[in-house]
Amino acid sequence: MSEPVIADTKPVVMELEPGTYYWCRCGRSQGQPFCDGSHQGTDFTPLAFEITETQKVALCLCKHTGNEPFCDGSHAGLK
Template identity: 60%
Template sequence: MSDPTIFQKSPIVQKVEPGTYWWCTCGRSASQPFCDGSHEGTEFTPIKADIAAAKTVAWCACKHSQNKPFCDGSHSRL
């Protein structure tokens, strides 16, 4: 598995409504932190995130979290 592109070395923090979100794993999407289809032709596929209740989410934007799609602090070691 090749390394994903690092979009940025800090999370994208957002208030999100309940629903289904597709988190970009390849790091190429122009609609970060979400998939825009840019992974086409790569080995990457987006991760589905079901958010049950409105809350603030820290989405991983470095793409190296061990708790994808959420930030776990791994960006500080890149």
């Protein structure tokens, strides 16, 4: 599988309303952290995730988290 593009070396913190979201796994989306279809032609697919109540989240932008789509601090070890 291809390596994702590192969109940023820190997470994006935002408040999300209840609903289904599609997190960009490839790092190419211009609408980070969400998918805009830029993965077409790659090995990547977006990750659908559900938010059931309004909450503040830290979404990964380095695309190396072990807890998709949430930041787990993996960006700290990237060069």
